[in-house]
Amino acid sequence: MSADKPTVLVIEDEPAQREVLAYNLEAEGFAVFRAETGDEGLLLVEEQAPDIIVLDWMLPGVSGIEVCRRLKMRPETRRIPIIMLSARSEEVDRVRGLETGADDYVIKPYSVVELMARVRTQLRRIRPSTVGETLEFDDIILDAEAHKVHRDGELLKLGPTEFRLLATFMEKPGRVWSREQLLDRVWGRDIYVDTRTVDVHIGRLRKALTRHGGEDPLRTVRGAGYALG
Structure with missing residues (x-):
């Protein structure tokens, strides 16, 4: 899938x-x-x-x-x-x-x-991002149709996987996603990916989000997963 x-x-x-x-x-x-x-x-x-x-x-x-x-x-x-x-x-x-x-x-x-x-x-x-809608969270704006993300007016460079991760988080701010749930949503159920891969891409997403300053909006929930806000 x-x-x-x-x-x-x-x-x-x-x-x-x-x-x-x-x-x-x-x-x-x-x-x-x-x-x-x-x-x-x-x-x-x-x-x-x-x-x-x-x-x-x-x-x-x-x-x-x-x-x-x-x-x-x-x-x-x-x-x-x-x-x-x-x-x-x-x-x-x-x-x-x-x-x-x-x-x-x-x-x-x-x-x-x-x-x-x-x-x-x-x-x-x-899932508003799947129909091309713009998502906003604090100073982060994700334009799903143009496939662009801005934070505090600065254009961020995100890879396809990081973009899908951020869209998933921004659709449900505050929700805690387990690594397995993120694998299903972002990578798909038909592809085998080790759960540690999620951590690698979360790290890349965090780096991109904080490149121009600002606090890290992603939250690690010990033993559960990750959340936005």
Whole structure:
């Protein structure tokens, strides 16, 4: 999987619908995981930590509404946006889905174009750098579209890996990222990289950020990882 690709988990028991969704999401630049039951979906969330979940209400075994409830109750998964798909068009069902924690509710049959737009809206909220938005933290400005970083008006020279690291930190200031999580996000799951490599690139990023003066904005959390701010 490309490290730059945002990830979507599609939990849908109907094979044709599942493949149509996966095809269109991949065409939009997403890496897609597939699950056909609620239990399988919950397992994949633990294993893959997707950026977004597209979840069918009606699933065999554990229902979509129950999957949503469980994920939103857990601190480590509650921030993953969930777009719920359902043939239930009554307002009471929509309200129930949203009150359970779904971030959006789409009624079947749906327009694929509209659904892709809703997925992009959720992505813009959680990973703004992937859609070319500018990120700011204190005196650091990261222009994702131009692929440039300025600190206190000075242009910084960052390698591709350091740029992706900084974008990851700036999307979620204050969050502590373990080395393994940074490997998944920045290098990708398909590439084997030793966790010590993370430390090397963090060191390079710190050097670039402080080259023109200013305090080091990165924080080492002993036994846990790294955070911005």
